[in-house]
Amino acid sequence: MRLLLDTQMLLWALNDDPKLTLQARKAIRDAQDRIVSSVSIWEISIKRSIGKLRIEGDPIRFARAAGCAPLSVTWSHGDIAGAxxxxxxxxxxxxxxxxxxxxxxxxxxxxxxxxxxxxxxx
Structure with missing residues (x-):
C-alpha cells in the first residue's frame, strides 16, 4: 500500500501522540511507501508562523528519518482539488x-x- 499521511497524522507521529491508534501505527509501519505531501509541510509552517500550532521538532527531518517520500503539488492536483x-x-x-x-x-x-x-x- 502507498500511504499518504494527512497533516494531523504526521503531527501525531512526529510527537508520538497517544491519539495515533495502534491501527494507524501498523498502517504506517507496514506501508510499502510512506508519503508526506508538501501540502502538509506548508500547512504546519503556516499554522506555526501564525501561532496556531506549537510543535517540537522539524517535520521535514522527521519525515525523512521515517523513510517518507515527499509529494509535490502539480497543476493536475490543483485542478482536481478545485473540481x-x-x-x-x-x-x-x-x-x-x-x-x-x-x-x-x-x-x-x-x-x-x-x-x-x-x-x-x-
Missing amino acids: LPAHHSDPFDRLLIAQAQSEGLTILTADRAFWQYDVDLI
Whole structure:
C-alpha cells in the first residue's frame, strides 16, 4: 500500500501522540511507501508562523528519518482539488484528497470529512 499521511497524522507521529491508534501505527509501519505531501509541510509552517500550532521538532527531518517520500503539488492536483464536491472547505485537505485520487494513494486520516470523497482511506 502507498500511504499518504494527512497533516494531523504526521503531527501525531512526529510527537508520538497517544491519539495515533495502534491501527494507524501498523498502517504506517507496514506501508510499502510512506508519503508526506508538501501540502502538509506548508500547512504546519503556516499554522506555526501564525501561532496556531506549537510543535517540537522539524517535520521535514522527521519525515525523512521515517523513510517518507515527499509529494509535490502539480497543476493536475490543483485542478482536481478545485473540481471536488464541496463536502470540505479546508484547502489543505482538499489538495491531499486530490493528490491521493491522482496518484492512487491511500490516505491515513482521523478526519471524518474525508470519508465523503471517492478516495481510499484508513
